[in-house]
Amino acid sequence: MKNFYVPPQFEVVRDPQRCVNCKVCVEQCPNGVHRFDETHNRMLADESKCVDCQRCVAYCPTHALKIEKNRCTLRESANWSSDAVEEIWKQAATGGVLLSSMGSPKELPVYWDRLLLNASQVTNPPI
Numbered sequence: 001m002k003n004f005y006v007p008p009q010f011e012v013v014r015d016p017q018r019c020v021n022c023k024v025c026v027e028q029c030p031n032g033v034h035r036f037d038e039t040h041n042r043m044l045a046d047e048s049k050c051v052d053c054q055r056c057v058a059y060c061p062t063h064a065l066k067i068e069k070n071r072c073t074l075r076e077s078a079n080w081s082s083d084a085v086e087e088i089w090k091q092a093a094t095g096g097v098l099l100s101s102m103g104s105p106k107e108l109p110v111y112w113d114r115l116l117l118n119a120s121q122v123t124n125p126p127i
């Protein structure tokens, strides 16, 4: 779909007073967010790929970077959260099902923290 735009979840905020165009962030970002624009001699960012891992922030030698939660999100209603609307938009635009591995972005109970490991079997007879 042409001109399909969903506001990114995170904003890359680069302080131009601190940035020295060293391109360390280009090398360190696992998602290819940062790039150097040779024509205009400046750093750019494709924020739609950012996952807020903070790696570029940690490696930036001049502390020029901040990753902030984007305040420009899709409007919520009583029935639809902005997350749900965003996922539907993306699936409609790409025709794909959005899957991710490891962890959950939603608030779910951590059942591991509620387990009681009972070591009674080490006694004979069991307690």
Ligand code: SF4
Pocket (backbone or CB within 6 Å): 014, 018, 019, 020, 021, 022, 023, 024, 025, 026, 043, 059, 060, 061, 062, 063, 064, 065
């Ligand atoms: S690592 Fe920091 S100083 Fe270097 S280009 Fe990126 S933002 Fe600029």
Ligand code: SF4
Pocket (backbone or CB within 6 Å): 012, 028, 029, 030, 031, 032, 033, 034, 049, 050, 051, 052, 053, 054, 055, 056, 057, 067
């Ligand atoms: S926070 Fe992570 S994903 Fe986002 S720009 Fe920095 S290194 Fe890339």
